[in-house]
Amino acid sequence: MTSSTFETVAGIISDTADIPREQITPESHAIDDLGIDSLAFLDIAFAIDKAFGIKLPLEQWTQEVNEGKVPAEEYFVLKNLVSRIDALVAAKTA
Amino acid sequence: MRLEYFDMIDRVVTLDRDAKRIEAQSTVPMQSPVFEGHFPGHPLVPGVLLTETMAQASGYLVLGLTGFTHMPFLMAIDRARFRSFVGPGTLLTITAHLAHEGSGYAGTKANIVAEGKTLCDAELRFRTMPFPEGMDELMRAQARRMGLLSEAA
8 A cells, every 4th residue: 555545545535525634544444434425435436536547446346345255344444445546556557 | 398397308419429428409498387486577497407407418428328227326516507597498409428437437527508608517427326127118218209219229
């Protein structure tokens, strides 16, 4: 996880979901800790997509979580989300 | 255009798949119960209904581009501007293009023009979800009626 990516994501979450920046840490779970609902998460995804020039595969992630293949923490704990953003950005520039 | 039924698009003029753009037309009715309240003696199309008109054009754009696989539901309105009054009898040209194609959502930029003048514009976002039971055929029927789909589709 790069700290600059985390800072950008934390800023987006703070602005989009109106959550004080100091409450947002790498260990925060977007849903359980920050109370972000699915609609707000789409708003955040839109801002992340635009900021990093990527397309977060939300439909695929949702399906994997719903089918029990992947625990939700893998996508919704911020340090994990940031790592996946870094990977998507790296794949784009590779 | 039947304001009180949220029937906002009269016909689709073009769906450009390469440019991911739709152009539609509607004529504001001369009379509508909406005008009795908005405003008595001074009929004006409410901004929310102009927004709905841009949203419906955007929705048909998403439906057309995705082959009617998912239903777009309006989830966000950004930067909406209402630049001029819109009265009865106005011929509206509604344009929308796909500005962002996300996973599970889509963003459009839309505007409405009359006589070369932009009446309003907005950035809209839609959550795209599996069709609720029976809505698929309803939307296809609407699309056929306004020329987005051929009669056979």
